[in-house]
Amino acid sequence: MKNWFNRKTANFVLFIFACILFANVSWGQTLYSERPYQPVVLRGGVLSSFFDVPVDSIYMYVYSDSAGSWSMIPFQIDERILAEDPFKPGNESAYRHSYFIPDDGVLDVDDELVFLVGDLGDQAPAESWIDDAESRRFERLEIRLWDQDNPGIEAYGYLYRSSTITEPIPHPYDFSCDEENDIVSTVNYQVRMSKENGLIEDVILKPPLGSGVDIFDTQKIRFAGLFDFGTFPIVIGRGNSPAANEREQLYVYPDYYEHTTHPVVRLVREVRQTIRFGIPIDDLAFYVTTRYYPFSGNVAGGADLNPETLKEQFHTTEDIYIKLDLLRQSIDFNVNATGMKFYSRYNDNVIIDGVPDEVDKTIDIPIKEWSLVTGDQGSMFTQIEFEDTSWQSIELYFYDNSEGGQGDGTIVEGGDTGDRVSYGDEGILFRDLTQDSVNLTLGFQAYFLPANLTRADGEKIASWLEKPLYVYTRAQSFLTSVSDDEYPNTTRGFELAQNYPNPFNGTTKISFKLAQPSHVTLKIFNLSGQLIKVLTDEKYGSGSHQILWDGKNQAGEIAASGVYYYQITTGTGSQMKKMVFLQ
DSSP, rough: OOOHHHHHHHHHHHHHHHHHHOOOOOOOHHHHHHTTOOOEEEEEEEEGGGGTTTTGEEEEEEEEEETTTTEEEEEEEEEEEEEOOSSTTTOOGGGGOOOOOOOBBBOOOOOEEEEEEEGGGOOOTTOOOOTTTTGGSSSSEEEEEEEEEEEEEEEEEEEESSSSSOOOOTTTTEEEEEEEEEEEEOSSSEEEEEEEEETTTEEEOOOTSOOBBEEEEEEEEEEEEEOSSSSOEEESTTSSSEEEEEEHHHEEEHHHEEEOSSSSOEEEEEEEEEESSOOOOGOOEEEEEEEEEESEEEEEEEEEEEEHHHHTTTOOSSOOOEEEEEEEEEEEEEEGGGOOOOEETEEEEEOOOOOOOOOOOOOOOEEEEEEEEEEEEEEEEEEEEEOOOEEEEEEEEEEEEOOOOOOSSSOTTOSSSSTTSEEEEEEEEEESSSSSSSEEEEEEEEEESSSSSOOHHHHHHHHHHHHHOOEEEEOOOOOOBBBBBBOOOOOOOHHHHHOOOOOOBEEEEEEESSOOOOEEEEEEEEEEEEEEEEEEEEEOOSSSEEEEEEEETTTTTOOOOOEEEEEEEEEEEEEEEEEEEEO
């Protein structure tokens, strides 16, 4: 009786353990459900099979395995051309990539294809095609994306070519740009940039993502030190002198403002800025490009204050010297963010309430610092990257104080910038530059997400950015459907396709077609000719079939990495192909 009880108890414990184990396994995961908010930008060789195709005859579709149907998704194609800087004519070293040169109308190496992971679908059977006769005359391009840590989590999209498609491209994200007030709006969020300094000033997370209130004060820049331009040294922020800041030292030229005119999944906005000390320094002018996507955006641009570069820009042979004591870039929220929580790599559940907090100021090198501010108001995830680590001290900046002031000891003439108080003002603080040059970058990226996320959500999004998706494309021709008395693609009565993906890690798909019903065996062999696995040994009807191999041998053990052969045998013949398995 005692032994029976122990055995039953052990079985019960194993059952509970199995429930716990499998509760953490996501069955049927897809990339479009795992990373729905992530934009994808493809350019260059991955699109080469569509080069020279008129852009207005290209459409992007996805296939739903459950519905067995096709649907068009929102996408856009933007041309990005290396061109002369119109403000520096004849200066080849000033050439830059621009989105605002007239398009040549055909897809080429200068074009970018933009879409959202969340809009993708499943892999389509080879014989399935959209309902458009002209598209069958041309190859389609299958685009596969997958998670580099888990190749089984994947998603697909398909480019088709046709001049007879009349269905309009979907516009579900409702992009708009108010140039006069520098406001970009989508169905999910609204962002206002400062007309004076070019930095973010308002962020509204719209329902259902958030509460629809502005939670943002301003993006802040501080720097202090010595700028010696040869003929006139400038001392800033030393002693009791005020530090440089975005309100006084950043300037946006009012005569240059560009933005995408017909955005579907991306709106690019570009301005021209410079640093000013009383008056704008035209020789230091730079472009700041902001790319807005349905759930995210990124800002790129800045001034490279390198002595040799500065000597060239100022047209002088005199030595130029820069010694920065402090540099800070941060983003400050406003009183509407009260009650939201701050998370970062080393901080958890810090309440934003205008009351000073003790936080962990550790910053890892190289700098890829993320933060998440979340609550009923919505969620804003940000990440900042810096390559420059030539500072004696680098730490997290976090200042939550409704009484105002600065958390870095600097003085700002006329009071703090923005609303002059701090609610969860967070960023990176650098002290004591060890060399005589610095890159004053304005770059960071943000995601605008649903309310009340967790630290785990922040870590997941950070992993997206640190581990980009893998992309594979292949051109496919339309295949005539199979009938019982005719199989136009083979003279043997069957056709064996190359496995996909190949090489693979996890699971690969082996497809074959039969002209008529037949008994089929499909076997896996290693390079020595040893049988590894019998995938199938049964009768199949005519048409297309697919079988998965999960990399396991007949005993259910994971096979070793290497080259394998798979062989199909039917009533009319046999064929073998090679594949590569990577653990």
